[in-house]
Amino acid sequence: MPLLGINIDHVATIREARRGDIPDVMNAAHAAVAGGADSITVHLREDRRHIQDKDVAGLRKILKVRLNLEMAPTEEMIRIVRVIRPASVCLVPEKRQELTTEGGLNVHGQMSRMREVCQKIKSKGIMVSLFVDPKTNQIQSAKDVGADAVEIHTGNYAEAKGDAQAEELKKIHQAADAAVQLGLKLNAGHGLDYKNVQPVAHITGMHELNIGFSVIARSVFVGLEQAVREMKKLVE
Ligand code: PXP
16 A cells, blocks of 8 residues: 655645745644655745745654655755755756646656766665656666656646546556566656546555645645545545
């Protein structure tokens, strides 16, 4: 049964709409944990559109569960993460104009850079996961550059319908098998919601799902603790 990581970026999105201090990101983390979150994820973006540096430092201090930091593989972020030392880092590609992460990292196309970044982060005792599309060459490259884990991008699966969705799920299964065979920890996320999560949660070897938007959106109506509890039940 996979673990559930909850991404609370969009609590900070609401806060930043007024540049104030509510809703409180630390309280959100506590509520997510009370609802059954096994870890908390935040994405410190280059443009700081939601999560701020102080949030990452604060979460690192108060959390009793693992903190997973999503970040682009830039020198600025590497410097920050080596000081804050979360339990794990998930490296993602990042574009300023995107609404959210649009696809996986091209690890295969930048092996030496990714090897260097993984090494710089791992040398501080931080686990490194690479966010990749469900393609076996990217999974193999993640292993080759020294990543501990992959997070398979489920965005295309989440957006597809009918037969196209079944095809996307097949790709995720193939990539997942490759990751497990290579001894990589297997995570998945992006676009997962209350309707589409179960086929991904059932994949053999799935270690953890990282879910944000759908849970925060549901929390508007039922509260965050309950929204997480409902997702946890589906994942289990
Ligand atoms: N995993 C990664 C690597 C992401 O970039 C995101 C979005 O921040 C998520 C998971 C969560 O995606 P969603 O908010 O669509 O659930």
